[in-house]
Structure formats: C-alpha cells, structure tokens
Amino acid sequence: MIQLKDVTFGYTKIAPVFKDLNLELAGGHIYGLLGKNGVGKTTLMKIIAGLRFADSGTTEVFGEPSYKRSPDMLQDLYYLGEEVYAPQLTIQQYVDAFAPFYPHFSREQMDAYLEQFELTGCTQRISAMSHGQKKKVIISFALATNVKVLLMDEPTNGLDIPSKSMFRKVMAMAADEERLFVLSTHQVRDLHSLIDSIILLDGGEILLAEPNEVITDKLLFKVVDSTEGLQNLLYAEDTLRGIYTVSENVNHEESKLDIELLFNAAISNKKKIKELFSNY
Amino acid sequence: MDFGTDKAIYLQITDYICEQILNGRWKAGERVVSVRELATALEVNPNTVMRSYNELADRNIIVNKRGIGFFVSPDAPELIRTEQRAAFIHDELPRIFKKMRLLNISLEEITSHYQSTENQ
Amino acid sequence: MEKMFSKDRMLLLIRSIFIQNRSKDLRLALVVAGIMAFFGLVSPSHGDYDFFGVVNVCVLLVLAGTTYKMLAVPSRAMDYLMLPASTAEKTVVTIAYLNIYYVLMMMVSSFVGFYFGQMLQNLIAIVPFFRDLFGSSGHTFALSAVSFHKLGSNLLSLTCGISVLLFGSLYFRRHAILKTLLVGCGFCFALFILDMIVISSAGYAYGLTINNVNLPDLPEWAETTIEIMVPCVFTLFFWFMTYLRLRETEA
Structure with a gap:
C-alpha cells in the first residue's frame, strides 16, 4: 500500500535526513515507528502523507505519488499530527462540516469512540476543550473516517493514564485486516500491545520494517x-x-x-x- | 491486563481464556466473545486475539463454526484439565522436585503437609 | 478532468468554509453595516457616495490578503492541505468565495446599513435643529443612482486587486498585505523608471521628451479592449500562480 524507493530528503543540502531510504508497508498491520529523537519520524510520515516532498526518489500510496495529494488518496489517508488543529466548532458542527469529505465515514463509529472517550453529549467548542480532550475528539474523527491509511504522530502524547487505556480500546475497535496504521511513538509501553509490526528508523535509513x-x-x-x-x-x-x-x-x-x-x-x-x- | 511478563501476549491470552473456561465463566458449548470485543476489552491488537483463538482451535478447546463464530467445545474443560495436568507433571513437578532435593525435603514431609491442608 | 473537479466536493468545500467562518462573517457584516449606517446618518442625500466603494474595497482587499494567513500555523496548514479535495478545487472555491460571496455580502450589508442610517437621519431631521445640521433635503439614497457600467469596470479592477492580494497572502503568509503592497509599489516604481529610460533614449524619435509624454490617442475600441484585457490577464495570471503555489505548499 505504501512504497518508498530511494527517498532522499534534507532540510539543507549538507545534512540529509534520509538517504536512499526504502520502505514497503502493507495493509492489515499496526506499525510502530521507532527512532531516536530528531531522527525524522515525523518527517517520514509527512513525506508519506504528501505534506512534505522528498528531494529524490518515489513515494507512492495506493500506487500513486503522494506529493500529488489527489482527492482519491486523501479520502483514504488521514494524518494525525502531534499538534491537532482545534476549530471553533462544536463536535457536531465539525462532523457536519468535514465528515462528508470522507466517503467511508461512519457516524455510529464516531459516536462509539466518543462514548469510549467519555465525550458523548459534549456541546463545547473544540477549541475551548483541554488539550487531551481536543486530541480525543480528533482521534475519534480520524478513526471514524475509516480511511485505509492512518498516520499518527505520538497519539498518546498529552493523554492522561485513563485516556491512554481508552485509546487502546478505541484502536482495538478500529483495526481490521485492510487498514494500515503507523503510530510513531516514544512511549512504547503505551502501545506495545497494539503494535504488530515494527519500523526502526536510524541514521537516515530503515533498519527494519517487519511484523x-x-x-x-x-x-x-x-x-x-x-x-x-x-x-x-x-x-x-x-x-x-x-x-x-x-x-x-x-x-x-x-x-x-x-x-x-x-x-x-x-x-x-x-x-x-x-x-x-x-x-x- | 498487564502484559509485562516474558510470555508472548497471545499465549497469555490463551491462558486467560482457559482460566475462564475452567472457572465456568465461559461455558462449554456457548459462543465465545468476538475477536474484536475481546481485543477491545484487553486493549490489544485484534490480530493477536485472532492468533490466540486459532491456537485454541488447533487444540480443540474452541471450535470455529464458519459464518457463526467461535464456540467453546463441549469437552473443553476436560481437555484443558488434561493439558494442564500434563504441564504440571512435565514442567512444574521437576522444578519442585529439584528444590526438594536441594533443600532436603522428603516426600513424607510433603505428604503430611498435604494432608494437614486438606482438612482446612 | 473529473478527478480534478467534482461539483459535490466543491459544494462541500463551500459549505465547510461557510460553517467555519459563520460567526466571523456575521460580525464583519454587522461592523460594515454599522459603519455605513453612521455614514448614512451624517451624509447629505445628494452627496457623493465614493466612501461606499472605499470601505468595501478596503474590507475586501484585507479579506483577500488574510485568506492564507492560517497556513502560518502548522497544524492548520496540515489540516487544510490534507482535506480531501484537489488543489484546483480548493483554489477555485477560495476565489469564488472571495469574489462572489464576500462581494455580495459587503454590498448587501453596506446598502442595508446605509439605508438604515438614512432612514434614521430622516427621522431625526424632523427636529429642525438637526435638519439644518445635516442639510438634508429629505431625499433618501436611491439604487438608481448607482452607475452599473462604472460598477462593472470597478468590479473588474476589484477582482484583479483581490487576485494580487490573494497570491500575496499565499506567498508571504505573514504580514502579507504589507509585503504585497510594498512589492506592488516597487513594481510600479520599476515600471516608472523603465518608462523614463525608454522615453529618454528612444522617445525623441517619436517626439517625446520627459516633459512631454503625450502619446497619440488610440481608437476607442482599442482603448476599451486594453482597459478590459489588462486586468483580465493580470487576474488570470495571479489566479494560476495561486494554484501553482498551493500545489507546492508543504507543511
């Protein structure tokens, strides 16, 4: 589903973040993306999502270059950054405005995830919620879109301990044989029971990417x-x-x-x- | 559930299921909780639960009825007891015997301890 | 082509922008109506309504120049770029929203506000002291006073201006309006210098000097064509540049 070939990327010419990086990811897995601080986990995910463009090499999602950001790809890919954008809308308004963009969006699933996160019946504006709650809303939305590829950057960052447990439950509810999840994390203990495949990034290259x-x-x-x-x-x-x-x-x-x-x-x-x- | 020990998670889950069958919470002949439900409850990857179910199906403890779901075999409790008896004799007993020999504890001591606890 | 443009998706985009900006737009409309009401209150009925255009144009240009300000915030930028719609669709919707929705909104709230102000004036003018103060003749602003031909050419210039500031907003992101105006001035100044150079070096042969820049008049059809074509070309150019730039935007 995701293929990177000879991808090179650098913010400056002198010190590339990736050099001739190769990576192949298949559906039906929850990948844990691991690497030291600053090694480029976020950048790698952004390149996959088409948010950043590699200097050379090909990055393909569903067989198409991701930099094109075609609607077909975007309808089946969701990028959840470490910092989420919290609009000045209530959950209802947010779903109303943005769910239709995702053809596989499921209202029932959204409600189920919100219930798990104890946010049912919340009429607050998302921008007025606490950091953890904002994240929970967006995580629920992201999972309810039923996109085939979900990239999450440090999803449990900022969640309190009960919320981390809720997150695991919600992920277990959402995972299936076709979907591809990439969770980049430093807090392995939070996610080790969910992760079924490992991607190790170090020194600008992939050391391994296996179940x-x-x-x-x-x-x-x-x-x-x-x-x-x-x-x-x-x-x-x-x-x-x-x-x-x-x-x-x-x-x-x-x-x-x-x-x-x-x-x-x-x-x-x-x-x-x-x-x-x-x-x- | 804390998956901190050295045993693979899917095996820890099979142990958990066997326990539930033995103590009667999961009754023989009844339908087993769906993969997703158990995964959500235990907060693990559904693939892992699937692996556990397949493992138990291989051991005939649960049966996969295509299209309907997994069911606890009617003779599951017996099967599990047989398995665990074998495990006790092959794995735990040698360990206990080794300790007994190391600490010079005789079989008679063990027997008398056993009999005294039986009366409690 | 179907992959690039989907009517449903564009409608969804329009809807999402509307929902997101609903309260901000309402406040803006009320503010503009309020300003126009004030003008309506104090201006004589037979006066010139140039400030109408000035206020509206300023507001619209500022709206255009702040369109892509949100891209400066990484989380917002990612959110926008990842929204399932093609870059072409997003660009077209943004342009249409500015040029149609906001222009109409400005016009409606301006007229309504001004009319309200004039009504208020007429009401107050019943008291003789105020009547003298306003010099009111009791007439109210009439729609027939608007010259639609002038409005048409003004709208074309407005669209052109919006397209320039829109691109500037995308190119500069922060303090875009200021930077765009500076670049614009710089461009005009450079053009001016170029003109001077051309005139002083080659103009003599055509009877031109720096002090005498009277070019022969072109036939009217040619003048009108140029008047229409130049802003059109500029507008299309900047619209296209906005599209290209958005396609290359990273977050």
Whole structure:
C-alpha cells in the first residue's frame, strides 16, 4: 500500500535526513515507528502523507505519488499530527462540516469512540476543550473516517493514564485486516500491545520494517543469569532482574518480542540487523 | 491486563481464556466473545486475539463454526484439565522436585503437609 | 478532468468554509453595516457616495490578503492541505468565495446599513435643529443612482486587486498585505523608471521628451479592449500562480 524507493530528503543540502531510504508497508498491520529523537519520524510520515516532498526518489500510496495529494488518496489517508488543529466548532458542527469529505465515514463509529472517550453529549467548542480532550475528539474523527491509511504522530502524547487505556480500546475497535496504521511513538509501553509490526528508523535509513512474528523468528529475546552458552549474541543489558539478551534465533525458539530491547539492540548493531532483515 | 511478563501476549491470552473456561465463566458449548470485543476489552491488537483463538482451535478447546463464530467445545474443560495436568507433571513437578532435593525435603514431609491442608 | 473537479466536493468545500467562518462573517457584516449606517446618518442625500466603494474595497482587499494567513500555523496548514479535495478545487472555491460571496455580502450589508442610517437621519431631521445640521433635503439614497457600467469596470479592477492580494497572502503568509503592497509599489516604481529610460533614449524619435509624454490617442475600441484585457490577464495570471503555489505548499 505504501512504497518508498530511494527517498532522499534534507532540510539543507549538507545534512540529509534520509538517504536512499526504502520502505514497503502493507495493509492489515499496526506499525510502530521507532527512532531516536530528531531522527525524522515525523518527517517520514509527512513525506508519506504528501505534506512534505522528498528531494529524490518515489513515494507512492495506493500506487500513486503522494506529493500529488489527489482527492482519491486523501479520502483514504488521514494524518494525525502531534499538534491537532482545534476549530471553533462544536463536535457536531465539525462532523457536519468535514465528515462528508470522507466517503467511508461512519457516524455510529464516531459516536462509539466518543462514548469510549467519555465525550458523548459534549456541546463545547473544540477549541475551548483541554488539550487531551481536543486530541480525543480528533482521534475519534480520524478513526471514524475509516480511511485505509492512518498516520499518527505520538497519539498518546498529552493523554492522561485513563485516556491512554481508552485509546487502546478505541484502536482495538478500529483495526481490521485492510487498514494500515503507523503510530510513531516514544512511549512504547503505551502501545506495545497494539503494535504488530515494527519500523526502526536510524541514521537516515530503515533498519527494519517487519511484523513481530518475523522479528521473533530471526531474533531470540531471553533473560538469563549469564551470557555463557548463548549463540550469536547481539546485545546484552545488565539489569536487576537478570541479563536481558538479544541473539540470533538459530534454533527457532519462541520468545516474546521486547520492543525497547529490540530498539537498543538494533541501534548498537546496525550492520547485523540490516543483514538479518534485508529485503531490498 | 498487564502484559509485562516474558510470555508472548497471545499465549497469555490463551491462558486467560482457559482460566475462564475452567472457572465456568465461559461455558462449554456457548459462543465465545468476538475477536474484536475481546481485543477491545484487553486493549490489544485484534490480530493477536485472532492468533490466540486459532491456537485454541488447533487444540480443540474452541471450535470455529464458519459464518457463526467461535464456540467453546463441549469437552473443553476436560481437555484443558488434561493439558494442564500434563504441564504440571512435565514442567512444574521437576522444578519442585529439584528444590526438594536441594533443600532436603522428603516426600513424607510433603505428604503430611498435604494432608494437614486438606482438612482446612 | 473529473478527478480534478467534482461539483459535490466543491459544494462541500463551500459549505465547510461557510460553517467555519459563520460567526466571523456575521460580525464583519454587522461592523460594515454599522459603519455605513453612521455614514448614512451624517451624509447629505445628494452627496457623493465614493466612501461606499472605499470601505468595501478596503474590507475586501484585507479579506483577500488574510485568506492564507492560517497556513502560518502548522497544524492548520496540515489540516487544510490534507482535506480531501484537489488543489484546483480548493483554489477555485477560495476565489469564488472571495469574489462572489464576500462581494455580495459587503454590498448587501453596506446598502442595508446605509439605508438604515438614512432612514434614521430622516427621522431625526424632523427636529429642525438637526435638519439644518445635516442639510438634508429629505431625499433618501436611491439604487438608481448607482452607475452599473462604472460598477462593472470597478468590479473588474476589484477582482484583479483581490487576485494580487490573494497570491500575496499565499506567498508571504505573514504580514502579507504589507509585503504585497510594498512589492506592488516597487513594481510600479520599476515600471516608472523603465518608462523614463525608454522615453529618454528612444522617445525623441517619436517626439517625446520627459516633459512631454503625450502619446497619440488610440481608437476607442482599442482603448476599451486594453482597459478590459489588462486586468483580465493580470487576474488570470495571479489566479494560476495561486494554484501553482498551493500545489507546492508543504507543511
């Protein structure tokens, strides 16, 4: 559904943010986009959405270049930035004005999500709501559009703890086999039960973009007392609970994907990770 | 549900479902909650719940009736008990025996403890 | 072409702009009506109604120059660019909204306000002291006094001015009106200098000097054509530039 080929982008000529970046994303997944601060997660999503234009390479969504921002694409793509625009309209007025632009918009779903967020019957203007409430309204709207591609930049940022739980519920209600979600986040713990595929961005390139099963097929995540006897160890973290390790899964053992551990392992072993997961 | 432990989430969910079947909350022969409903309640990706359901279907604990949904097998409680008995004997017992040998606890001690708790 | 223009989508766009700006527009209309009511109150019935045009034109040009101010706020810009409509549709709707809806709104609220003011004047003029003050003859402004030919050529110039400020609003975003006017003045000044250079170097052969710039008169049809064509060309040019610029806008 989404394809980036040899994408290069930079705010200045000297220091490109991306160099010959390749990425392919398929529907039916909730991707977690991970990377260090300032690595370009937001920029990557904006390039996919057609909000920013790459300097070179092709970015295609539904087979069409995204920079064109064609109505067909926009009707099936929603970009939810970290800062949401809160118009001076009530929820009703907002839906009234903007829902018709999205042919698959569902009023029932909007009401269901608002109910989950405890915003039913709210007649306040969106601009007058608290930051968290504004976000909840726009998240509900975004999910109710039933677009095929939803890009969310730090969706749980600014939500209180009960709201984060509501967000997870609402996402579970909205996910299906065709929709593609990309959630960029620093707060992995908020979303790790929802994410079923990982995109790792570092140093201007994609280290990996795979479903969790593929990752746990190639990598073994284990907590041990000593690293003796571990084959092809990639990364080890000494903690009070034990030594958290990531190694090549030579014996095809089953283990649970630890996203934060994966992230640390990948950053310190870029070459090996790229080797293991190279599809391009 | 806190998914913090080392077991894969979908397996934690299958454990949870088995528990519900054993304690009678999910009754044998009855229709199982939809994938989406359970995913929403547990706040997980529906794919993960689907994986759990498929896993349980493979073990014949639940049955997928095409077009209608998943149902708890009539003999699910028995199946689960059999599975868990096997797991207890193969996984937990060796651990307990190892500890017993390490701490020099005899079988007779265990038996007498067992009998005293039975009376409570 | 169907992919670029959809009647339903454009109507939706118009509707969404209307809903969003409803309260602001109402306030603006009331303010304009109020200003015109004041003028209607104090101006003699046989007076010149030039201020009509001045107030309206100023308001419309300011509206045009602030159209794309919202793009300066990243979240608003993203929201607008991501709205499911083609750039062409968005541009056309914005232009039509300015040139049709806002022009009509200004005209209606101006007339209504002014008329109201005049009625008030007539009412007060019953008292002799005020009658002398206003020099009122008891007549009220009549629509027949409006010259529609003049209105037509004025509307063309207005549309041209709106198109220039609209583009300026998109190009500059912040303090757009000021910057556009400065560039406009600079452009006119440059043109002036160019004229002077042309005249002083080549004009002699045609009997022109800096002190004597009397060009021979063109036949009337030619003059009228130029009067109409030049603003048209400018307008179309800036409309097209606005479209191109919006297509390239990133957020």
